Amino acid sequence: MIRRLIALLILLWGLGFAVFALTLPRPIGDRQTDAIVVLTGGAGRLDRGIDLLARHQAQRLFVSGTDRTVRKKELAVRTGRPVALFDCCVDLGKESVDTRSNATETAKWLEAHHYRSVRLITTDWHMPRAHSDLNRALKGYDVTVVPDAIRSQPGFMTLFTEYNKYVLRLVAAPFGY
Template sequence: MVRRILSLIVLVWALGFAVFVVGLPGPAAPQETDGIIVLTGGENRIDRGIALLEAGQAGRMLVSGVNRTVRPVELAEQTGAPERLFDCCIDLGQEAVDTRSNGQEAARWVRENRFTSVRLVTTDWHMPRARFELVRELDDGVSLLADAVPSDPSFMQLFLEYNKYLLRRVSAIVGL
């Protein structure tokens, strides 16, 4: 009996992992939102956000999880974006240290700006957990558009992220 239960758990986990990998999201279609939230930590995330901002897909952008020592002018130089964008339209969130605090920081920014629609930009393999964290923190009535940056993750990266996602879902159920 114990063997069957363990086999069932492993089977459900393996099927869930397959669904997770096959169901990785892609870039969103053009759609205007009030704001763009970019989570640091992966290639092309900030570039994607800046391109969307320059294309008029939103009027303001938050880059969440920026190192506290980074100044806007340095990020402008690193990304090749015009400094004027950082002066008018890009906020640097420097409080978040992980995906959970990214969600808290971003939701606070959404409330402060009274946005009702936002676009979340992060890497495809990171999107399920990032979206989960942000949805938990956003006020009712705020719509979220997931806009994943395509990547080429390794098996180990997918394996670790899937397990982090499962653990976070379970911890949220028990109130952590």
């Protein structure tokens, strides 16, 4: 009986991993939202967020997880965008250190600005966990989270590690972790 249960769990884990790897989220097209949130840490994320902001796809952009020493002017230079765009419409979150704290930091920012819709930008393999954590952090607050994934070419170990983190978060979340 125990062996069958263990075999079933392994089978379910394996099937879940296959679905996870084969159905990575994709970028969405133009869709207006109140805000855009970019989670730092991956190529193309910030550029996509700034491009959407410059095209008036949202009112403001929040960059969660920036280093405490980073300034808006530096990001403007790096992205080739006017400093005025950053001064008017970009906020830098400097309190988060991981995906869960990104979600907490972002939820506080969204609530403070009373936004009802947000485009979440992160890498495709990171989106399921980031989206899940943000929805959990926003519990009780009526906001629509629109996932907008940056396409990548993740290797097996990246997918394997991220899938396990995602499953662990799903299992631990009901217990407050």
